Amino acid sequence: MDTVVEIQVDTEQSSEETGAAFERAFAAFHKVERACSRFDPDSELRKACRQIQIPVPVSPYLFEPLKFAMEMAEGTGGAFDPAVGKAMEENGFNRRYLTGELVESPSAASANYRDIVLDERNRTLTLLKPLVIDLGAVAKGFAIDLAANELKQFERFAVNAGGDLFAGGADERANAWSIGIQHPEQKDRVIHMIRVSNEAICTSGSYERKSAVKNGTHHIIDPKTKASPVDWISCSVVAPFAMLADAFSTTAFLLGADDGVAFIEQADLKGILITPDLQIVTVGGS
DSSP states (O other): OOSOEEEEEEOOSOHHHHHHHHHHHHHHHHHHHHHHOSSOTTSHHHHHTTOBSSOEEOOHHHHHHHHHHHHHHHHTTTSSOGGGHHHHHHTTOOBOTTTOOBOOOOOOTTOOGGGEEEETTTTEEEESSOOOOOOTTTHHHHHHHHHHHHTTTSSEEEEEETTEEEEESOOTTSSOEEEEEEOSSOTTOEEEEEEESSEEEEEEETTSOBOSSSTTOBSOOOTTTOSOOOSOSEEEEEESSHHHHHHHHHHHHHHOHHHHHHHHHHTTOEEEEEOTTOOEEEESOO
16 A cells, blocks of 8 residues: 554453454554555556456455445545546556556546445445546545454554544553644644544545646545645544544545535544644534
């Protein structure tokens, strides 16, 4: 997933029990990447997307995050769209981080999420036309949630995947965890602190990955305009689980100033949104 994963646990259990839980938690990230990567030619997603108008059985590691992404697409009228992968490729986000290999995939120009059909009863994926599915806004959150589930036996734990995290329990003083949000312009500084307990916080930022082929473009791309939104420079969302926080932080970024704030408020979530001139907007009592 091109990110560093850190797991912290406070426990009096035996090292053997703790080690086994760690292994299961880290394994969750490997399973999700093997299922959901749009870069790996051998991933379950890439293999399924080679079949057009044919129902392809898929594992829960692909079906569940894709189902959630489709629900987000329906709920936002396509503002959030898992079929945005081709636009990401065209904007330079098509290099596999492990090998440097460039990915070029076929896609119909008019393809969108309505061309993705999921059959929940038979657990199949069908593409109505060639397109590129990108699950970058849900897959990491899904993996964090799976890992957190493996660690729920511990009173206090945290799963941190490149700044997106789930914090279980309280800190060593029985308080909520204090989490710092990275300063968008100064990598080693924190711009805002927030306290969370048994919650996830995920951040989408324009400073994280910039296009090498198109100036002013970053990895968050509007599926309709094929351009990067500019109202925010960072959007963080606190939610009961990481896949929800992950998807909502991306969607709030895509929706822009007024609609992004309203979107978080309507879901009764908390948000910390930062404008390009570094003004902090808090939503939902953050």
